[in-house]
Amino acid sequence: METGPDSLFLTLLLLLHSSHSVSERFEVLGPSDSIVAVAGEDIILPCYLKPNISAEDMTVDWLKLDFLDGRVFRYQNHRIIRDDQIPSYRRRTSLFEEELWRGNTSLKLTRVQGTDEGHYKCFIKAKRWYDDFTIQVLIKAVGSKPVVSIEGHREGGMCLLCESEGWHPEPELIHRDFKGFYRVKQHVIVQETDTNRFTCRVQQSRINEKMETEIHLPSELFDYATPLRMAFTVLCCLGAIIGIGLSLAVYWICNKKGNGEII
Known part of the structure; x- marks a missing residue:
């Protein structure tokens, strides 16, 4: 087996290449x-x-x-x-x-x-x-404190809107903004209670965070909460006006006849 300068040089190159490859790993x-x-x-x-x-x-x-x-x-x-x-x-x-x-x-x-x-x-x-x-x-991300607003009378009760934004991960998703945060928006219809205190709570169980807001509604707001009641009130007023009008008309006709006037 030859071990001349050429073979020795080739062996040295292979050793250098192998050393370089190992050192780069x-x-x-x-x-x-x-x-x-x-x-x-x-x-x-x-x-x-x-x-x-x-x-x-x-x-x-x-x-x-x-x-x-x-x-x-x-x-x-x-x-x-x-x-x-x-x-x-x-x-x-x-x-x-x-x-x-x-x-x-x-x-x-x-x-x-x-x-x-x-x-x-x-x-x-x-x-x-x-x-x-x-x-x-x-x-x-923990969202904002819920904001509760009164939407008005609906379906025999008072409609409330609860909103909170800036949450992550997703709670009950209604809307997601361009930065990837979530906004909760929910309507609820409530009936009159003994206290008329209602709580809006937004919770994310994965991060163990929650925010809530309590609102008190005066009893007066529920007085006209039922559309049927409102319609009945309006009809009663119209009926009373019509009744009074008819009574006056009959009284006027009878009064004319009593005075001998021919109609």
Whole structure:
């Protein structure tokens, strides 16, 4: 077997290539539990390389799996690429660029909103190796104190409207705004009670939060709550007017006859 300079050089190249390939391999790691974020606050989506090698020469992609081609953030060739970023994430995402040298590829997301909830993939690619990690983000938001307004008489009772907005996750959904928060809007018809106190309560059991408002209705509001009662009152008034009119007409006719006038 020949062991000349050419074969020795070839062996040395293979060893160098093998060493370079092994040194470039890494794992992408992150938290095992979901990240729960409060709407309006800033959060960090942890992601890092093991071993803690530099990611400065790598491509760092943050993707939202709930979107088709949903790129949240990209770092490539030592600069941030914003061309195909999801519009709602513009000016709200950043890396800790000063820590890329030690493998920290975590993403900072500011002013979180309801639509940020979902699964995110941290995808890291080197020249000959890549790996990724997926994180779930949950958003919670406690809505406003319910507002109760009186809609008027309806179906034999008093109609109340209860409204509360800014909730996440979804309570009893009626409307969702462009930031992904939910608004509860419900009508209820109430009857007169001993206290006439009624409570509007909005509750989200997943985040163990609730808001409520109590309203007191004066008894006078229920006096004309029944449409039939109103109609009966109107008919009674009309009947009384007609009766008085007929009585006056009969009295006038009789009076004329008594005076000998011929009609």
